[in-house]
Amino acid sequence: METGRAMSVALALRGIRKTFPGVVAVDGVDLDVRRGEIHALVGENGAGKSTLARIAFGELHADAGSVEAHGTVGLVHQHFELVGRLRVWQNVLLGREPRTGWRIDTRAARARVTHLAQRNGLSIDPDALVEDLPVGMRQRVELLRELERDPAVLLLDEPTAALAPGEIDAFFATIEQLAHNGTAVLVVTHKLNEVMEHAQRVTVMRHGKIVEQTQIARTSAREIAQAMVGGELPAIAQRAATVLAPCLSIRDLRTAGAAGLRGVDLDVRRGEIVGIAGVEGNGQSALADAIAGMITHAGTVAFASPHTTVGIVPQDRAREALVLGWSLVENVAFSRFQNARMHAGPFVNFANARTDAQTIAQRFDVRAATLDVPVATLSGGNQQKIVVGRALVDHPEFLLAYNPTRGIDVGAAALVQSRLVQARNDGAAILLISFELDEILALADRVLVLFNGSIAGAFDGASADRGELGRLMAGGA
Ligand SMILES: Nc1ncnc2c1ncn2[C@@H]1O[C@H](COP(=O)(O)OP(=O)(O)OP(=O)(O)O)[C@@H](O)[C@H]1O
Ligand SMILES: [Mg+2]
Structure with a gap:
């Protein structure tokens, strides 16, 4: 049953377009996210989901189109934007710490974060250093930071990618509660069972465009997957x-x-x-x-x-596997010093590195404008394909x-x-x-x-x- 409140639009995107050198990342997207709904946004790696979320959040400027939001917008990033050397509570409250006079009231701050975490079923040690936390915990800190700001529109970019199964249930219980209280939630995910279980509507993007939008009750995981890839799996x-x-x-x-x-x-x-x-x-x-x-x-x-x-696919691609400012070719060259193919006398053998980078891109279907763009400009899934491809290339x-x-x-x-x-x-x-x-x-x-x-x-x-x-x-x- 749709109530009047649930129908009202909290975030309206119209005609959004965004290009990067060599790619059209978002190509004329219209999307409404309504108060009280959990709206899933799905699509292949590189389809433009994160770009769209960042535009809605206001972090990226669209080349064309408009963003209209009723209230504040929060975004939990696909790639964490936390300060590693600060503690959990400092990251959550950054710039909003409770004070007595001019001093930060650290006791009150810790208590606030502990309470926020408990209320949302996300247990965490407020005093832990963020750089010491495993990926799943860092994800949690990002989420808490956004929840602290009590946004009217909450954008979640692959929030459960680093969570364990038990945590995912608790996470969605939190999100459903927020939606119940009127928050408009847009969640990007690759896990179609989550879409089927928790969302009311789903939008499918492919190559920067919306190719399907429907109510969950009228579709299936299989249909969504086919719309994503444009055919059979x-x-x-x-x-x-x-x-x-x-x-x-x-x-x-x-x-x-x-x-x-x-x-x-x-x-x-x-x-x-x-x-x-x-x-x-x-x-x-x-x-x-x-x-x-x-x-x-x-x-x-x-x-x-x-x-x-030995080949290794580490748990955290951004910290342990890739130098994000480097290209695919450079990442392939500089991680394999032990490999004779990477040496040409005292120099790095970039010709061989390029050949291997090409092999990886082809065998793993890495979508990148060229092999020479910084890997930071690749979508998250395409970065991950490089990490796996490189671990197997030898x-x-x-x-x-x-x-x-x-x-x-x-x-x-x-x-x-x-x-x-x-x-x-x-x-x-x-x-x-x-x-x-x-x-x-x-x-x-x-x-x-x-x-x-x-x-x-x-x-x-x-x-x-x-x-x-x-x-x-x-x-x-
Ligand atoms: N800063 C950037 N510079 C250049 N190209 C970029 C930049 N950010 C994204 N792109 C490109 O835009 C396209 C869409 O990327 P985006 O990150 O939005 O995909 P995505 O749907 O979120 O994919 P994934 O599921 O892998 O996270 C990709 O081709 C990507 O390489
Ligand atoms: Mg993404």
Whole structure:
């Protein structure tokens, strides 16, 4: 039932157009977001969703068209814009801190942030340094910062991309409450189940244009996906693995800290994908960092040979994987010093780097104006495709893939997953850490559940039971 209040338009975009050198990012978009609705905005990587959100927010100027908003507009960015060296409460309240006289009342400030977080079901330590937080927590800080400002229109750009399944439910409960109280919510997401469950309307963009707009009750996830990619989805390559010798052996791995490991044993053999299922914060970061040699640990992490080649898709592409001011070619060249192909005497072999960048762009369907634009100008999903493509370009014997399809659209995700399966079929040993249980069930030959720093269960990928996995992920005995 639509009430009068729910029908009134809070944000009206008319004839919005935005070009960047070499691309039309948004091409004549009209869009209304109404008070009290959750409106989903979906589309392929590079379709123009973030650009449109930033224009609506007022952070980017459109070349043409108008933005009319009734009340303040808040935007939770796809790429965080937090100050790493400040604490959580400082980021949330920046410029709005409670004061006694001229001094910031830090006690009141902390209490305000704690209360705001509790009221919205988002638990967080107000005193944590933002740079120490995992991606999901930083996402939460951005959201709290916007909620603090109590916007009439709330724009959320892939807010759940870094959240674990349990957190996503809590997150949407918050959003639904806001909408219930009259906030107009526009949410960009690649997760079509979220669209079907929580939105009332959906708008689909392709190549900068709106290609479909409908009520959720009148569509299906499959129809939305087809509108996004303009046809059928690619199928994921099949399992046809022959498992070979062990490639990575981990024994009694222990790391410090609350989210550390408490004695993990695992093997990854060549020709298999081992999936680590679990809720974020149960030791995944420590496991990845120990394998990558980035933290000290007790126990052993041993590759089959000291010459085993390793590819890594890290958890945070912007911080650990890419130099955003550099081009695709430069990112490919400078991350692979150990590779002889990248050297020409004392110089960097840019010719080879360019060839490899081209291979990556082609195999992973990276949409970029040229290989020489800074990767910061690529859409988030296209940056992620580069990170995965680069990790695979040298055909490593071992691959660590941490949420490899984060922020990637459904069509491109199927492509990336196919590439992982192909690498596995070609004999790579792959450790897949993913917060998407569906992704693990689709790809893994064996599934291990990580809970509270320990392996809580081991399953065969083909016969693993979702309910049983979910129970162990939640700490069930
Ligand atoms: N600052 C910029 N300079 C140049 N090109 C840009 C800039 N920002 C975005 N673009 C281009 O505009 C297009 C739309 O990008 P946008 O980030 O809006 O896509 P998106 O729909 O949000 O994709 P994703 O799902 O991957 O996040 C892309 O081709 C992108 O490369
Ligand atoms: Mg985007």
